[in-house]
Amino acid sequence: MQEEKPCRAGSLLAVVVLAGSLGGTAPAQAQVTLDVIGPHEYDLPVDFKPFNVFVQYATFQDGDRLWDRDGDRRHTSSTRTIVGLSKYVRFWTPESNPKIGLAYEIIVPEVGVRNSDARTSASGIGDPITGLALWYKPTPNSTLGFQSFMQVPVGDGDIGGGDVWKNLSSLFWDVQFGKLTYTADAGFVFSGESTAADASPGTLFHTNHRLGYQLNDAIEPFIALDYERQQGWKNRATGLKVPEGHETTAGIGVMFKCYGNQSITVRYSRGIDGESHGATDSLNLKYAYVW
Structure with a gap:
């Protein structure tokens, strides 16, 4: 394994936890699940x-925008949300099969929400996430794996x-296709019983x-x-039906690699299609440090 490989390995999983509007009914969710991942996330x-x-x-x-039931982008209450995700990951291989990789991680969300129209704000620690991932390499230039995580409901109720x-x-x-890199995932989020919604x-x-x-060893647009x-x-608590919702987003970004064990990724994403869902309009940053 090359010395700089852990830096390219990057990290595995994160979930953006977004709060509802303060003092009222929560709007449709914004930010697609796991859209915080960057290039080489699963390399x-x-x-x-x-x-x-x-x-x-x-x-x-x-x-300040959402997708209505007809798929049109509409104005909504002006809400600004800042989410931080602090993550620690331990990587290792089992002695019985070193061709398999394993990782255990813990993620702690920090959330701040401000509603300019209602003049309300809240901040706090969101529900922490923890779990395990495993993978193998079908070829030297590819990776295939599975990850499963639990989000534990112990965070601040205000957010x-x-x-x-x-x-x-x-x-x-x-x-990895030479200078061309492709990383992706597909999965489900299963929820238990909601105490607020019954x-x-x-x-x-x-x-x-x-x-x-990869333009060079340090810069990779994506x-x-x-x-x-x-x-x-x-x-059931209110008798209201929450409709099915969806969103598709597109974005552009740049990954900067430095010192062989660090990287900084910047990305802008915007919703391009949706229905009964918050409209994404976000700036995303990621810093990774390997040791």
Whole structure:
């Protein structure tokens, strides 16, 4: 394994936890699940010595638009959301089979929401996420794996935490074509019983794709495509039906690699199609450090 490989290995999983509007009914979700991933997110090694990764994600979301039931983009309450995700990951290979890679990670979300129209704001720690991933390499230039994580409802209620258990499970893959790189995932989010809604929120499907081109060892521009669809469900506490919703987003970004064990990724994403869903308009940052 090359010395700089852990830096390219990057990190595995993160989920943006967005709060609802303050003091009122929560709007449709904005930000597609797992859209925080960057290029090489799943470019992972096998047969390596154990190492650690710390990742800090930050998302700045302008939430003044939503997709209505007819698929039109409409104005909504002016909400600004900042989400930080602090993640620690431990990577290792089992002695019995060094051709398999394993990772365990813990993610702590930090959320701040401000509603300019209602003049309200809230901030706090969201529901933490923890789980395991495993993978192997079908070819020297490709990776195929599976990850499963639990989101534990112990976060601050003011920013949407402490309500429902969630399981996030997905397949992920990565392929390197010389200077062209492709990393992606596809999976589901399963929710338990919601204490606030007296119901189980609908199952959510998501898929995320990053296609990059390495200009040199330090700079890699890329394009992003993300999609999610959540099943409709009924809020038994209020009798209201939450309709099925979906959104497709597109984005552009650049990954900067430095010092052989660090990287900084910047990306802008915007919703291009949707229905009964918040409209994404976000700036996303990612810093990764490997040791």
